[in-house]
Amino acid sequence: MPMSSEPRIILATKNQGKLAELRQLLADVVPAEQIVDLSGFSVPDIVEDGVSFAENSALKATITAKATGLPVIADDSGLCVDVLGGAPGIFSARWSGTHGADRENYELLLAQLSDVKAEHRGAEFRCVATLATPEGATTAGVGVVRGAITTAPQGDGGFGYDPVFIPDEGQHLAGTPRSFAEYTAAEKNAISHRARALAELKDAVVATLSS
Numbered sequence: 001m002p003m004s005s006e007p008r009i010i011l012a013t014k015n016q017g018k019l020a021e022l023r024q025l026l027a028d029v030v031p032a033e034q035i036v037d038l039s040g041f042s043v044p045d046i047v048e049d050g051v052s053f054a055e056n057s058a059l060k061a062t063i064t065a066k067a068t069g070l071p072v073i074a075d076d077s078g079l080c081v082d083v084l085g086g087a088p089g090i091f092s093a094r095w096s097g098t099h100g101a102d103r104e105n106y107e108l109l110l111a112q113l114s115d116v117k118a119e120h121r122g123a124e125f126r127c128v129a130t131l132a133t134p135e136g137a138t139t140a141g142v143g144v145v146r147g148a149i150t151t152a153p154q155g156d157g158g159f160g161y162d163p164v165f166i167p168d169e170g171q172h173l174a175g176t177p178r179s180f181a182e183y184t185a186a187e188k189n190a191i192s193h194r195a196r197a198l199a200e201l202k203d204a205v206v207a208t209l210s211s
């Protein structure tokens with residue numbers, strides 16, 4: 001890999017929470033100064049009209065790579081609740097009707113689940129991360145983390161639905177069950193859907209940057 005501080009890979013997300021996590025998750029394979037966000041690039045507005053995380057993730061990555069001429073990583077993700085048949089799913093970002101209204105989105109979800117007993121509150125975060133080259137090649141990684149929906153928000157960290165999601169794997173950590181919004185960044189990055197999707201992509205990222 002050339003020792004250059006030129007941007008070499010773009011993270012194609014407008015979500016600041018995702019952006020921070022993706023930067024941390026790539027830190028072991030790409031020097032920080034070679035990873036840039038969308039600011040400074042002219043990319044057409046992307047309509048996420050796919051019907052799966054995979055389709056929307058590929059749309060965001062391929063359109064951005066073609067528009068910028070650089071390799072791109074995009075992430076499409078969301079919360080899938082068992083008793084809602086997998087909703088909000090691909091509609092997670094605008095479940096309440098307003099895109100990116102995190103509090104309204106999780107409050108609506110909690111209201112919808114208000115009569116659902118603890119044993120039926122299972123859910124999972126899903127993420128598909130796509131690496132696209134300007135030539136149109138794509139590689140995808142998929143990640144899932146299982147957990148349960150709380151009855152009230154817990155914690156101020158993270159973003160999106162983190163205050164209402166308690167990961168099953170958190171049970172080995174000390175103390176009462178904590179939501180993702182009560183995890184440190186490192187704790188969340190150790191088990192998250194996004195970390196797992198990125199782990200599947202890392203070899204392809206290294207190969208693309210060294211070609």
Ligand SMILES: O=P(O)(O)OP(=O)(O)OP(=O)(O)OC[C@H]1O[C@@H](n2cnc3c(O)ncnc32)[C@H](O)[C@@H]1O
Pocket residue numbers: 012013014015018048075076077078079092093094100102105125158159160161162180192194
């Ligand atoms: O499309 P981009 O620009 O990447 O940003 P976005 O926020 O619209 O992202 P998505 O279309 O992938 O929608 C994903 C939504 O799912 C939620 N979400 C995804 N990962 C999450 C996580 O790790 N913690 C909490 N909520 C998450 C969050 O509310 C996001 O807005």
Ligand SMILES: [Mg+2]
Pocket residue numbers: 048093
């Ligand atoms: Mg989006």
